[in-house]
Amino acid sequence: MPFQIIRNDITKVKADAIVNTANPDVAVGRGTDCAIYHAAGRDRLLAARKKIGIMHPGQAAHTPAFNLNAKYIIHTVGPAWIDGNHDEREILHSCYEKSLNLAAELSCRSIAFPLIATGSYGFPKDEALQIALAEIDKFLLSHEMEVILVVLGRKAFELSEKLVGDIEEYIDEHGIAELHEAEYGIWYGSERWERPEQNKTSAMLGAPLFPDVSGMSLDEILERSEDTFQQKLFKLIEESGMDDVTVYKKANIDRKVFSRIRCKKDYKPTKKTAVAFAIALQLDMPAMLDLLSRAEIAFSPSSKFDLIITYFVTNKVYDIYEINAALFKYGQPILGA
Structure with missing residues (x-):
């Protein structure tokens, strides 16, 4: 189906593109970023990441996927949650939009996302989910691609309390x-x-x-x-x-x-x-x-x-x-x- 939600480790998912919640600097971060570097091959991925240079929140760029079961890693920098009044939502929208558009430019037939910015960056999970779904919905209305949202467990996947x-x-x-x-x-x-x-x-x-x-x-x-x-x-x-x-x-x-x-x-x-x-x-x-x-x-x-x-x-x-x-x-x- 065009859109799926699965419970898995994103480094083990097969897709043309795997999205990484990247560190803005040329350095290995925590959480998903660290796991992807470890699975892809730290040294080679870090060398490829150096060619991209410093990235700003909301941007997306790609490298080879190396040891992952994918063709590309799409790196995007999520927003660090402060209080919701510092363009955090707009930046997160941009992360999904630019990652999806980049995958289309690379002729990818499938792409796998983590729930961006909900780990150490502290973005509220229910709002992050709504933003992810909105951007995926908008993209799939005009593109043919399999989009996979990957979560480690249902506890990490939150709907609004109401x-x-x-x-x-x-x-x-x-x-x-x-x-x-x-x-x-x-x-x-x-x-x-x-x-x-x-x-x-x-x-x-x-x-x-x-x-x-x-x-x-x-x-x-x-x-x-x-x-x-x-x-x-x-x-x-x-x-x-x-x-x-x-x-x-x-x-x-x-x-x-x-x-x-x-x-x-x-x-x-x-x-x-x-x-x-x-x-x-x-x-x-x-x-x-x-x-x-x-x-x-x-x-x-x-x-x-x-x-x-x-x-x-x-x-x-x-x-x-x-x-x-x-x-x-x-x-x-x-x-x-």
Whole structure:
């Protein structure tokens, strides 16, 4: 998929370009910088770094990757956090923007980032994450490249306290009680059947079911067959007014995967791919559940993944990067393909 968040040591990641949080001076720093020098080969990398010279915060430059499983190391100098009033955010935006643009100039097909400036430089992790996601999002809308955000562990990966609190409250509220099938909202095609006693939560999480077909012959039932997932997806794309490229980029879907979907009428997506398209198209819960049902995919009130997606959709938040950050935080698979 174009964007991934993974838990790993960045020196062990395979990518065309590895981003280093560089010391502004020609010297080996701490943290990620030190680890990259050690893994790449200290003497040769330091000699190459000397040719760049002193770097200013927000700049980016490249050297060979030497012993790393990469072609290039892109060095960028992050901002030291003071109080947020010394252009720290603007500098961090520049780090990501210039690193990504440099990777494009070098014809890289993939790039791996650490969460820049969140170690010894003290940049607040939740804000640093939002800046990283914003710049990656902007870049991928106009470029084809695999961008990997690498973190050592989920504890080093922070969302805003409010978002974490809201998600956890939502999971607690809607995930504790078992919701029985009798309470579910029933969805079939574009029609809806509701039981009078149905509550809001049940309607949001209820699996799409078939309507009452008692008294109908098998032939009559089969004649009611509706669009496949692929057919419905492309109808929704047409109705949205977005072109294919915009949709697959907003869904964090690789262009080749999207081409296969377009060509294969009976394509069966994974759950995370189907949900990614629903997010890109900004579908509400009924429309999303209907689309997923055509791929034989249902939602469950006992699934943390499903509850997190439901939280964002019911709150009309369709930023796939923000959603993926939350899914990663809670140990769930991220959206895309």
